[in-house]
Amino acid sequence: MRLLRPWVLATALGLFGTLSASAQTPSQDLAELDRLQTLSQRNSAETVQALQAAAPRFARAAHVDTRRTYYAALADAAFETGQAPVVTDAIAQLKALASTSNDMSSQVLAAAFEARQLAVAGKTRAGLAALAQVAAGAETVGDPWVRWLYHLTLGALHSGNGQFEEALAQLLRSLELSRTLPRQAATAELRSRTHLELLHFDMKNPERALQTIREALPLAEKLDARQALGWLHLHRGNVENVQGDLDTAIAAYRQALQIARAGGLAGLQATALNNLGDVLLQRKAYAEAEPVMREALAAYRDAHELNGAALAQANLGFALMGQGRIAAGVHEVEAGIRFVHEAGSLPMEEQLLGELSRMYEQAGLYREAMATTRKQQALAKELFHTERDQAVATLQERFDSAERQRQIDQLAQANRVQDAELRVRRMQQIGLAAAVALALVAAGASFWLYRRTRTANEALAAARGQAESALTEKNMFLATASHDLRQPVHAMSLMVEAISLRNTDPLLRPLVADLRASMQAMSQLFNALLDLSRLESGQPLGHKTAVDLGALLADVVRLFREQASLGGLTLRLRLPRRGATVWAEPVLLRQALANLVQNAIRYTPQGKVLVSARARGGGWLVEVRDTGIGIAPADQARVFSPYYRGSRADQMDDAGHGLGLAVVARCAEQLGAAYGVHSLAGRGSRFWLRLPTHVATDAGAPTVSAAAHHQAVASRPLQGHCLVLDDDPQVLKAWRAMLEAWGVTAAYATTGAEAHGRLDEGLVPDAIFCDQRLRSGESGFDILRTLLARCPSARGAMVSGEFDAPALRDAEDEGYLVLRKPVNPAELHAVLVQWLAHGKSQREPHPVPFQ
Known part of the structure; x- marks a missing residue:
C-alpha cells in the first residue's frame, strides 16, 4: 500500500503561450494560440480538439515560431488527456522542424517532451540522458521561455530520480527565469512554485510543502488555472496523508478528482484515484478500495503512464489480499514489483516488498512473509551499502581536496621564502663589495628588502591561516554531516527497540537481531566520524581521572560478546588478580578500547579474540590479540590513518570505513599513551596501548559499568x-x-x-x-x-x-x-x-x- 508520487510534469510543461515569437510571426496567430492555451487550463480535451481543428492554419504557417508554438501547445494538452499518439506525432514534428530550419529551440522542446514521455514510462534515467544531449543548446537559445522550460523539466526529472540537491538548483533557476518572461510570467511562476512544493514533500519537509501550496493556490485561482488547482489540491492531500489527517486528505483528493474529470485531465484523474484508494487501504477498507484501484489502473493505462499503472496494480493486489483473495492479490502485486524492478527503481521495490510481507503476515502466511522479508532485507542492505559507499567517497574526495590544497599552499609558501632568502644573500654580497660612495644605494636596497621580507612573512601567515581554515571546514563538515545523519538513525533506533519489545514471533527474532546489529553499525560509523573530527580539531572530550581498567575492559567485552558469538568467535578477557587503575579520560579510553575490540572481531572470520591487561614498566599494557587475516607489512605503517583500509580488507563482508583505528590513534595521543600493532599476514594481529598507572587514594572507587x-x-x-x-x-x-x-x-x-x-x-x-x-x-x-x-x-x-x-x-x-x-x-x-x-x-x- 504505497502512496503514489504524482507525476506533475504536466504543470512543468503546461501553457506554451509564453513562447516568444520573432518579429516575423503574425500577431493574430500568437493571439489565437494564447487563447487556446489558456483554455487548456480549464479543459484540456476541448483544447486538443480545437488545436487539431486549427491544424491547417498553424501547422502550415510560414513562420517557424508559429509552427513551433503550435506543436508544443498540442503536445502539452495531449499529455494531460493521455493521448500518447498525438504527443508522439507532435514530438516528431518538432524534430523535423529543428532539422529543416536549423531551429535549436524546436530541438530543445522535442527533447523536453521526449524526456517527459520516458519518465512517465518509468525510464527517468533515459529522460535525463535525453536532456543532457541538448544542455549546451538550451543555454544558447534566445527565447527565455525555452530556457525556463529546460530547467523546469530537468529539475522535475532529478526530483523523480531522488537527486534532490540538483533538483532544487534547477527549479530555483526556473523560478528566476519565469520572472523575466515577456508574456504570462505569472503562469510560469505558478508552475515553478508547484514543482518546488512537490520537491519539499519528497525531501520529507511536509510543513514547507504545505506552506508553498498555500502560497500558490491564490495565484492559481486568480489565473483560473484549473489544471494547476487540481494538482495543488492533490499535493495538499498527500501532505495531510503523511501527517495523519486522513479525512482532510480524502477531501483534497476528491477536489482534485472533480477538477480532473471536468477538465479531461487523465493523468491527474488516475493519480487522484490511486491516492484515494491508498487511504482506504490504510483504513483496511479493502472492499471499498478494490473498485477505486481498478478504476485508477484503467486510467493510468489509458494515459500510457506505465510507472503509475504498476503501482496501482500493486495496490489493487493489496486490496484483494485484504479480502482473503490471496492468490489473485499476490499475482497483481508481483506484476507491479516486476515492473519497478525492471525500471531500476530499487527504493520503490523495497517498499512494495515490505507491504507484501505485512499483508502475508496479516493473512497468517508466516512462511511467505519470512521469505518476502528476507528479499526486502537483502535489497535494503544493497541500498544501504550503495548510499554508504557514496557518502564515504564524497567525504574522502572533500578531505583529499583540502589536503591537496593545503600541500600546494605550503609548497608555494616555501618557494616564496626560499626566493626571499636568496635575495637576502645576494643583497648582502652586494653590500659587502660596495664602496662607501654606494652607502645610500645600499641603504635603499636594504629598506626594499625589509619590505619584501615583511610581505613574504605576511604571505606565510596567510597561507598558514588558509591551511587551518581548510582543516576547520573539514571538521565542521564532518560534525554537520554526523548531526544530519543522526536524526534518522535516532528515529530508527527507537523504532527497532519498540519492534523488539512488541515482537512475540520466534521466527522474527533473528531478523530483529540482525536489524539491531545494523543499527549499531550505523551508529558506530557516525560516532567515529564525529569523534575523529573533534579529536583532530583539538576539542577536549573530558577530564582525566582514576579509571578502573578491569571494570572498563569487562564492560567493553560484554558489549561485543554477543556480536562475537553470532560470528562464531570466542571472545575472552584476561585480567590481573589484583586491581588495575589507570589515569585517563574515561570517554576517550572507552572509545579506543571499543574500537580495538570491534576491529579484531571484524577482521577475524573464525577463531578467537583475546583482550588482556598486565603490568609493564610502571604502567599497564592493554593488548587485543586475534587469529584473523592479519595485516601485510606494507600496510602496518598506515593502518592508523583516516579512511585507510588494508589490501586484504575487500575479503571481508563488513570491512568498515577506515575510521576505527584512526580514532584509536587520536584518543591515544590525547591520553598521552603509546600505541602500536604487530601482525603476521594470515596469522592474526596484536594491537596494544601502554597506559600510565594511578596510585589509588582514599577517594578512589572502581568504575561502574554503565552497560550493566x-x-x-x-x-x-x-x-x-x-x-x-x-x-x-x-x-x-x-x-x-x-x-x-x-x-x-x-x-x-x-x-x-x-x-x-x-x-x-x-x-x-x-x-x-x-x-x-x-x-x-x-x-x-x-x-x-x-x-x-x-x-x-x-x-x-x-x-x-x-x-x-x-x-x-x-x-x-x-x-x-x-x-x-x-x-x-x-x-x-x-x-x-x-x-x-x-x-x-x-x-x-x-x-x-x-x-
Whole structure:
C-alpha cells in the first residue's frame, strides 16, 4: 500500500503561450494560440480538439515560431488527456522542424517532451540522458521561455530520480527565469512554485510543502488555472496523508478528482484515484478500495503512464489480499514489483516488498512473509551499502581536496621564502663589495628588502591561516554531516527497540537481531566520524581521572560478546588478580578500547579474540590479540590513518570505513599513551596501548559499568506521563512506539505553542524531553525552561544531535540532562525509571541534574 508520487510534469510543461515569437510571426496567430492555451487550463480535451481543428492554419504557417508554438501547445494538452499518439506525432514534428530550419529551440522542446514521455514510462534515467544531449543548446537559445522550460523539466526529472540537491538548483533557476518572461510570467511562476512544493514533500519537509501550496493556490485561482488547482489540491492531500489527517486528505483528493474529470485531465484523474484508494487501504477498507484501484489502473493505462499503472496494480493486489483473495492479490502485486524492478527503481521495490510481507503476515502466511522479508532485507542492505559507499567517497574526495590544497599552499609558501632568502644573500654580497660612495644605494636596497621580507612573512601567515581554515571546514563538515545523519538513525533506533519489545514471533527474532546489529553499525560509523573530527580539531572530550581498567575492559567485552558469538568467535578477557587503575579520560579510553575490540572481531572470520591487561614498566599494557587475516607489512605503517583500509580488507563482508583505528590513534595521543600493532599476514594481529598507572587514594572507587546498570534497569516496569517535543514526524512516531511499548503515557508536540497547549489541556507530565534544533527557529532549551516553570514537579532533558552548541553547554551548566542522538534506549529507560519513580513519591524544584 504505497502512496503514489504524482507525476506533475504536466504543470512543468503546461501553457506554451509564453513562447516568444520573432518579429516575423503574425500577431493574430500568437493571439489565437494564447487563447487556446489558456483554455487548456480549464479543459484540456476541448483544447486538443480545437488545436487539431486549427491544424491547417498553424501547422502550415510560414513562420517557424508559429509552427513551433503550435506543436508544443498540442503536445502539452495531449499529455494531460493521455493521448500518447498525438504527443508522439507532435514530438516528431518538432524534430523535423529543428532539422529543416536549423531551429535549436524546436530541438530543445522535442527533447523536453521526449524526456517527459520516458519518465512517465518509468525510464527517468533515459529522460535525463535525453536532456543532457541538448544542455549546451538550451543555454544558447534566445527565447527565455525555452530556457525556463529546460530547467523546469530537468529539475522535475532529478526530483523523480531522488537527486534532490540538483533538483532544487534547477527549479530555483526556473523560478528566476519565469520572472523575466515577456508574456504570462505569472503562469510560469505558478508552475515553478508547484514543482518546488512537490520537491519539499519528497525531501520529507511536509510543513514547507504545505506552506508553498498555500502560497500558490491564490495565484492559481486568480489565473483560473484549473489544471494547476487540481494538482495543488492533490499535493495538499498527500501532505495531510503523511501527517495523519486522513479525512482532510480524502477531501483534497476528491477536489482534485472533480477538477480532473471536468477538465479531461487523465493523468491527474488516475493519480487522484490511486491516492484515494491508498487511504482506504490504510483504513483496511479493502472492499471499498478494490473498485477505486481498478478504476485508477484503467486510467493510468489509458494515459500510457506505465510507472503509475504498476503501482496501482500493486495496490489493487493489496486490496484483494485484504479480502482473503490471496492468490489473485499476490499475482497483481508481483506484476507491479516486476515492473519497478525492471525500471531500476530499487527504493520503490523495497517498499512494495515490505507491504507484501505485512499483508502475508496479516493473512497468517508466516512462511511467505519470512521469505518476502528476507528479499526486502537483502535489497535494503544493497541500498544501504550503495548510499554508504557514496557518502564515504564524497567525504574522502572533500578531505583529499583540502589536503591537496593545503600541500600546494605550503609548497608555494616555501618557494616564496626560499626566493626571499636568496635575495637576502645576494643583497648582502652586494653590500659587502660596495664602496662607501654606494652607502645610500645600499641603504635603499636594504629598506626594499625589509619590505619584501615583511610581505613574504605576511604571505606565510596567510597561507598558514588558509591551511587551518581548510582543516576547520573539514571538521565542521564532518560534525554537520554526523548531526544530519543522526536524526534518522535516532528515529530508527527507537523504532527497532519498540519492534523488539512488541515482537512475540520466534521466527522474527533473528531478523530483529540482525536489524539491531545494523543499527549499531550505523551508529558506530557516525560516532567515529564525529569523534575523529573533534579529536583532530583539538576539542577536549573530558577530564582525566582514576579509571578502573578491569571494570572498563569487562564492560567493553560484554558489549561485543554477543556480536562475537553470532560470528562464531570466542571472545575472552584476561585480567590481573589484583586491581588495575589507570589515569585517563574515561570517554576517550572507552572509545579506543571499543574500537580495538570491534576491529579484531571484524577482521577475524573464525577463531578467537583475546583482550588482556598486565603490568609493564610502571604502567599497564592493554593488548587485543586475534587469529584473523592479519595485516601485510606494507600496510602496518598506515593502518592508523583516516579512511585507510588494508589490501586484504575487500575479503571481508563488513570491512568498515577506515575510521576505527584512526580514532584509536587520536584518543591515544590525547591520553598521552603509546600505541602500536604487530601482525603476521594470515596469522592474526596484536594491537596494544601502554597506559600510565594511578596510585589509588582514599577517594578512589572502581568504575561502574554503565552497560550493566542499563541491563539491570531495562526490565523494570514503567508507569507515568511524558511530554515529547520534536518537529520531525518520523522521530515522533518512533518515540510513540517505544514509550507505548514501555507502558508510558505520553503526549507529543512539534512547536512550543503545541507543547503549552498540551499543558492547557490538563497534562501533568513527570518527564519532558525537548529537541534542541527546531525548524520554527525556536530554542528547545528556552521552551524546556518555560515548560518546567509551569510543571515544577516534572524533570526535563534536552535531546540533540549536536555536541558543542552554546545552548547545550548552557543546559549542562545549569544542571539539565542532555541526551545525544541517537539515544541509547537502555540509557533512556534507566532515566525514566529514576524520574518516574521519583514523580510518584515527591516533586523537586528545577533544574534537577541527572545523576
